Amino acid sequence: MTSFDTPLRRGAYLLFSLVFACGLAACGKETAAPAAVAAGAPAGKLDPANPVTLVVGVPRNFGYLSTLWARDAQTPGVKIEYKYFPNFVDMLTAFNAGQVDITEIGDVGAAQSFAASKGNVRVIAVTQPNAGNTGLLVAKDSPYQKFEDLKGKQLLFLKSTNTYLGVKHKIADAGLQEPDFKFVELAGPAAVKAFQTGQVEGYLTIDPNMADVVEKTGARLISDGRDQRIQNLYPYVTQKKVVEQKSAALAAFVHVLADTIAWAQANPDEQARIVAPKIQFSESAIKTTFGRGAKALQPIDARFLAEQQANFDELLAAGVLKEAVQAKDLYLADFNGSIKPSADPR
Template identity: 30%
Template sequence: MPPRFSPTASRLRRPLWIGLLAAAAGLLANPAYSAETVRIGYQKSSTLMTLLKTQGTLEKALAKDDIKITWHEFPSGLPLLEALNVGNVDISADVADTVPIFAQAAQAKLTYFAEEAASPQAQAIVVRQDSPVQQLADLKGKKIAVTKAAGSHYLLIAALRKAGLKFSDIQPAYLSPADGRAAFENDKVDAWVTWEPFLTSVQRQLPTRTLADGNGLASYKRYYLTSTRYAQAHPEVLQHVYAQLQASGNWVKGHPGEAARILGPLWGNLDVATVEAANAHRSYRVQPVKREQLAEQQQIADAFFAAGLLPKAVDAGAVEVWQP
């Protein structure tokens, strides 16, 4: 026999259910109770984000809003922004100025939320000390190790252009920084285009010569990005991250030795002097991105398209810019 419905019992239970529903609605409306996780992608050369991760300062700042972090390391900037584009990470640590151009070509909806001021000496084209290559024009026909879409990729294009050469005049070997170093050490390539800390490391450990750095060729800014959807939904997270990045950049410049002792083991057991020298070439000055200052991004996009390295022309200004 089925249980009988009791109007009296229903009326007695109704205040309890109403109270529980109201409490649940209150929990959902109060962000202090809503646990959330932000996924941050970074690479070894993401100095400031690496320090925040190691020192736990960003976790502490976000924990006040009940936000947790998961960290995801990538070998270079291009796969990092690919992961951002498909939604596998929420925030990208700094990538070189060239990388967002390739992401835009892949239809990524990007938002710039911070930049590190220009550091042209933080990347260079190097050859072995005994190499017959004496000047940029001598690179014609040579095999050059470069990481695809990295800042060094644009430096190579700009340097070749200065020497009256086209990108098609050389043989690019698209390699990760680790593989580029191995190829350079074993004379598998004629030159290597790389950035810090890989640059200072090879200069100190092998007999090399520098053909050109970024001075007068490529300013080499590094940008922090997120998806446009995430920027719109979580500006408070970006505010925390921006503030911590600024503080970390100031700390590195004010405590170069201490920063080097932390970063050395994380960068393949580099000695303190090498890390300090590498960091001296980076500005680490975190500042807002200004749309009117994205002009070099368009120059980069046009150079890659002219070299046949982009499938279509890219409007570098077709991005969102978040302001702290």
């Protein structure tokens, strides 16, 4: 048992686990006017005079929803309301309660939420891999240069995430065993503090937090999702009833999302300028995050589903998933027609 086995740590992790068990399962100027998609909108019965409301939960970490929020991205026939959640647990709670129609989580979280909700959760779109947005940090003056150098040391991460698979892959590649390391489970500010104060030797985290910690402390990135062989996808999740009642609005939203991603790729400086004050990370951390992250959405097709099913099976074997999940039941191909951006996204 490590020195981190404290009531605070146990309480934080228990809260995180309970939220997943209940339904799911890591200063500046703003734009002067909303961004709108006028052309190329997907077919559907949307009436601009009577728009359908979609409530979007915006997390502090993960992918592009913070950019949509910063631009107040809208589309005819849909009123998109953005709710920002700096605390991820609060966002999951709101989603579970039906107070949020769409949000953005990790690929493991989507599978966990599907199982916990008895199949009520659906993914309507998913990014390309974000393998560069997750990694293992060591302190600036640390003697450790590669993963196996941390044998016998403390690794800080949550075992309920895809990070655990990455760690397992690295342990196997090094010819080591899990007992050769000490796993510490913390999240949020407590995890950052533990790393910054030298209480753990290795910290596995995601962007933009990862970029922020490197920028502020000089920490070194010695492994990322690519050599850990994890994709780190960001699915956009909703609930079954929302798909049934607001399908056309969801299709329009996915199109807005695709356009926003294309806009961000073409305008990284502007994206950083408007997003940084919203989520309280530096502009440089935002640019680093999206510079090494997904560049587009990807189709949910037979290849993708087979790939994800293999991933889910491995997660089940590792104990990250508590029951089997079928990728074809979680991921919907219905909105593939909306994932390509307009010719001129603005």
